[in-house]
Amino acid sequence: MKIRMFPLSAYQANCYLLSQGGKAVIVDPGDFSQVIVDILDKENLQVTHILITHVHLDHFYAASAFADLTGAEVYISPEDAHLIREEVDGWKECLYSKPCGPVKYKPFTAGTHDYLGEACEVLPTPGHTPGSLTLHFPARQVAFVGDVIFAGSVGRTDFNGGDSATLMNSIKEIIFKFPEPTTLYTGHGSPTTVGHEKKHNPFVQ
Numbered sequence: 697m698k699i700r701m702f703p704l705s706a707y708q709a710n711c712y713l714l715s716q717g718g719k720a721v722i723v724d725p726g727d728f729s730q731v732i733v734d735i736l737d738k739e740n741l742q743v744t745h746i747l748i749t750h751v752h753l754d755h756f757y758a759a760s761a762f763a764d765l766t767g768a769e770v771y772i773s774p775e776d777a778h779l780i781r782e783e784v785d786g787w788k789e790c791l792y793s794k795p796c797g798p799v800k801y802k803p804f805t806a807g808t809h810d811y812l813g814e815a816c817e818v819l820p821t822p823g824h825t826p827g828s829l830t831l832h833f834p835a836r837q838v839a840f841v842g843d844v845i846f847a848g849s850v851g852r853t854d855f856n857g858g859d860s861a862t863l864m865n866s867i868k869e870i871i872f873k874f875p876e877p878t879t880l881y882t883g884h885g886s887p888t889t890v891g892h893e894k895k896h897n898p899f900v901q
Contacts, residue, residue, distance in 0.1 A: 697812055697836060699881065702729055706791040709754040710883055712840060715741050716812040722746045722768070723831065723840050724883065725758040727792075733765065743768040745811060747804065749842030750828040751776035752855070753783040753790045755883060760799050771804035775820070775827030779856060804829060821870050823863025824851035830871060837878045845871060845880065847888035850899045867900055 700713045709726035713735065720741040722732070736743065743766035748756045751772060759770045772780070780799055787795045806829070809816050817832040824843045828851075831840040843851035845867050853860040871880070876891030893900065 697814055697833070699838070700735070701881070701887075702732060703884075704729055705754050705757065707754040708884060710881065710885075711758075712881060714812060715739065716814070718742060719744050719812055721811050722762055724749055724755040724842065725762050726754040726756070728758040728761050732762075736766070742766075746770045747811075747831065748772045748801075749831070749840060749883065750825040751779040751783055752825065752843070753786060753792070753796070755842065756783075756799065757787075757790075757792060757796045759801075760797055763800070770799065770801040772799070772801040773804045773820075773827030773829050775822070776825050776857075777801075777827070779825060779827075782856065819870055821866035823853060823859055823861075823866045825855070826857045828866070830866075832874060832878075834874075837875060838881060839871065839874060839878055840881045841871060841883070843883040845893060845897070845900075846882045846885050847893070848897055850897070851883075864900065872900075 697716045702711045704711050704727035711725045712723040714721040720743045746759050746762055746768050763770050806818050806820050814833055819830045821828050821830040821844045828842055828844055853863050874890045878890045880888050
């Protein structure tokens with residue numbers, strides 16, 4: 697599975713393009729990217745899913761645009777659905793030049809799913825938002841954690857629905873239970889590993 701990272705929008709939120717066997721999955725399209733479109737065209741990739749780790753606009757702003765372009769469905773946690781209108785309406789405050797319009801989506805539910813022929817554990821990791829989800833590919837030892845944890849930091853909890861105790865529980869009881877070599881692909885900044893964050897992240901010592 698090929699993993700490509702694209703920091704998008706004024707917030708440099710990481711959008712991920714996963715591809716394998718002529719198919720692709722887009723994770724957290726926080727803005728529209730012609731570079732991604734060009735890769736899809738050049739490699740003749742069929743997008744099968746658009747997956748949103750949590751409902752903050754810098755992680756789903758271009759979900760509808762990519763859905764319209766590719767025909768793929770958008771998946772959002774039902775636990776975050778109540779945040780969509782507030783986030784969509786806040787496009788100016790989030791430094792976008794125009795609104796993204798309505799978002800059609802299917803429920804993104806916890807459990808084991810198949811993406812690109814790979815088993816993916818979709819795990820609730822609330823705290824940053826009530827419906828934050830982590831996408832863990834155990835055979836690959838990689839996980840897409842949204843804004844739950846970063847290299848040397850953790851997600852904010854002062855937004856609507858955030859809770860610091862819940863966030864810490866998600867990190868320690870879910871993410872830190874992955875094998876230590878597991879690469880964490882975060883919502884902002886560089887990837888890190890479970891082992892590194894266990895030893896060096898000052899927020900979770």
